Amino acid sequence: MTTAFLPETGPETAPTEEPAIGTRGLRASVRYWLGNWKLSLGLAMIIGLTGFSILGSYMVDFDLTKVAAGDFNARPSEKYLLGTDNVGRDVWALIIHGIHPSLKVGLIAGVLGTAVGVVLGVVGGYYGGNTDAVISTMADIFLTIPSLLILVVLASYIRTTTLEFTALVIAIFAWAGPTRLIRSQTLSLRERAFVPLAKLSGQSDFEIAIKQIMPNLLPYIMAGFVGAVSGAILALVGIQILGLGPLFTPNLGMILQAAYEGAAIFRGMWWWWVPPTVALMIIFISLFLISLALDELANPRLRERAK
Amino acid sequence: MSLTYILRRLGIFFLILWVASTLNFVIPRLAPGDPIAALIGDMEEQGATVENSAELINMFRERFGLDDPLPIQYFKYLAALARFDLGYSIRFFPATVSQIVAAALPYTIGLLTATSLITFVLGILAGALLVWHTTPQFGRAVITFFMMLAPIPYYLLAIIFVSVLAFSLGWFPYSGVVSVGRLPEEGFDFGYIVDLVYHSLLPAFSIIIAGVGGWVLGMRGMMVTVLGEDYLTLAEAKGLKDRRIFLRYAMRNAILPQFTALAITLGYVVSGATIVELIFSYPGMGLRLFEAINSNDFPVIQGITFFLVVSIAVAILIIDLIYPWLDPRITYSRK
Amino acid sequence: MTVAIDSAPLLQIENLRVYYWTQAGPVKAVDDISFTINPKERFGFIGESGCGKTTTIMAILRLIKRPGRIEGGRILLKGSDILSLNDEEMRQSRWSRISLIPQGAMNSLNPVMRVQDQIADAIVTHRGAVPIRELRERIGDLLETVQLSADVADMYPHELSGGMKQRVCIAMATALEPELIIADEPTSALDVVVQKAVMETLIGVQERLNASMILIGHDMGMTAQVADRVGVMYAGKLVEVAGTRELFRQPQHPYSQALISSLPSIREKKRGGGIPGLPPFLLNPPQNCLFHPRCPHAIAFCRETPPPMHRLRPGHMTACHKLSAPEQFDSAGGSDSGAGAAMAGAGTEASSGHQTR
Ligand SMILES: Nc1ncnc2c1ncn2[C@@H]1O[C@H](COP(=O)(O)OP(=O)(O)OP(=O)(O)O)[C@@H](O)[C@H]1O
Ligand code: SF4
């Protein structure tokens, strides 16, 4: 009788030490995420905009985005859906051909920045010590020095001619944010019970990093990525408005800059400056909604409570 | 506060300065050829005539010893920086970069220090109230709306404001810092100040409204964490009044990480709000930077950049040094 | 026993229910429990982790947070129901009448306030402004009653050891001389030597104030030593209430028996007793007697009918059919096969649990 009453490990330790996304919670989280309006709305907005731009590119002639392709300063009409600018470019065509390159810059810089960030962050957070000190100090410095200005200085020397090159330049600053985020999360994951356990069971550091830590970092990696994309697009627009980007590849920053230079506001040419402004707002707000949703995934306490 | 702590912070301070100034040194030299001659060549190519170009080139050569080997150039450069000698503007030669900075700085600091502080206070309070249990539903909705503006760059708002409030409705002036031709009179000129503030309102609004959301977001996150802490439960169990718990227990703790961000923001003040200043033709650092970029006035670009880095580094150093006073735990843990 | 039956009880809990409305459904953390606490009495609560002890006492302070809600019942403090107080009245009775030494006392002090200010906060809120000098003196005295030097008043929480923080919490809890002190595992985060000293301090202070005390503890040895009466909780239900000596000598409910018989083997006082099987998942609990899946005596009747709280003797209550309806067990003849399987499974679980320790 008494042998059956031997003490066992308290069951209460199990749930709290469980990985953030355990297999048990997976289905529940999927269900939760389908119902999260921020995620669905954000994704719908960004996917819709991308689709609109890519599909539109096949339907709207690219030549319309060239100087003197149409009348100058034309109001919106049947011929020019969103009018033309002061050098005869069709704004509707500019927008359609300008959205996806802007997103592409965000994507390139975002992917590069996040990839570097994940590697450095995991290495720094997992190994600690001097490696970590160097990595996190560098990331801190890159986060505090004014990246846009340095980019401006860089861009003013290396007059960038292609958007891809601009994206690479932007990527120089895109890694610091994700690195810091991933590093701090790795650090706290390392402390949690399942990592030492995996160590005891003889898994190598690499295996642990891939099998134990990575899955739990996923929401943070995604959040870092979304942040990097958004930051890169912001930087692109900034560089463009300052007149340092490629001037003839359509993109949202370039349209906005042309509108500013052409005094669109004061000439009442709303069709020129409103569309790029709205498109940029949709991009920034949708990415923001997605990152809010990811925050909630990583930190359930932020979730809206059922009333 | 331990000595190690201070030394460590000072170390980081100099490290930031060093990295930034080295970048500033290296980048121009990545371009092939003599940087100064190339610059002036560039400008002449574009049709600009640079007066005294020979004199200018010589001045630079001499000052920076451009014929010296690179390491020596580098040390001369650092030495000049240490004296805040940022060289001459190419466009406004013989004006020095420091003079140009000094002329623009008061406007920028006036506009941005005020707006940054207002934004901070509003954002912090709103963010804390957003997750506080007594906040009415309507208040939450308003705060959430402003939070949703967080990702929108302030210049997009500025464009919209100028278009609607200044251009269409004519409620505000849309450019300049005072009315055209208005000069301050002798002594205390109240009307001038009113004019100045009036001209700053619209840029200020766009900066504040676009900026509040970011603080709301950060504060909300910290508040949610703090609200889950045991000391909050105990404060409530103690029967303290709601307002006291909110201010002294919840906000007081949640605000700590925000101070670092505030310091960085204040450090950024000297860079001006480039694009907003551009849109409103506000003669601050941002506008000067823009002009410098457009006229390839590299010494000014670099000077402003360097000046900004110094200002940010100083701000971070200051916050790091007063942080132990804000958070008593820092003294011990040193990080 | 020191149970003062004739004097009016200080606290009466009647049919209290507290549910947490999680996304997956209600968690019945406290489900229809009733008990009383007499003046000057020390009432101990025992039960496995997650059985609802903290929820019960937080309900007494009306500090249940969303998604939790008090669903019903009455909490009578000296005869008046605190659930009917408005928020301001409730705020005023917190601490001045009922104070708390919280479960996470390690983290219960505001890290950016000096100890003195935190204690003063409680005093000034309820008693109005007091001259600084007087306040300092009072706080110094309070700290002395918990064997701390008056200098502690000027320190920040991070400058104190765990035991010191715990003592500060005790000093704070007694600052307004409340009628009831609730101590939620006041010593569980401390090492053994300090535990004993802190507990002695706590008891000393409580006796000096003539206050009643609710004491929650995982350490049943400690509870057995200090409590006058003990309530055993299981999965949101109170299954047995009795005088301490009686309960520990002759536990009547099968769960209490299991809990108490496991006592000697866990002298190192790990959390949780050594009871085979897991405590029920409260989202989807077993029906009627919640203990039946783990109970060696369970019969079909236990699964079909909820056991009522039954008075065995004056001052000894328990909720088990075996005690209230023994005739059912004669006809059923022996234990249920389901429970036997649970026991067998538990044996292996228990031994594997032993290894990881
Ligand atoms: N905020 C909450 N949301 C959902 N369920 C909760 C919440 N807080 C507690 N519970 C549930 O209520 C039950 C009782 O919890 P409670 O904290 O009262 O247990 P306890 O007996 O104090 O445990 P311990 O000994 O570990 O302190 C648990 O099953 C727990 O899962
Ligand atoms: S009622 Fe039945 S199952 Fe419940 S404790 Fe008593 S004997 Fe066991």
Ligand SMILES: [Mg+2]
């Ligand atoms: Mg508890």
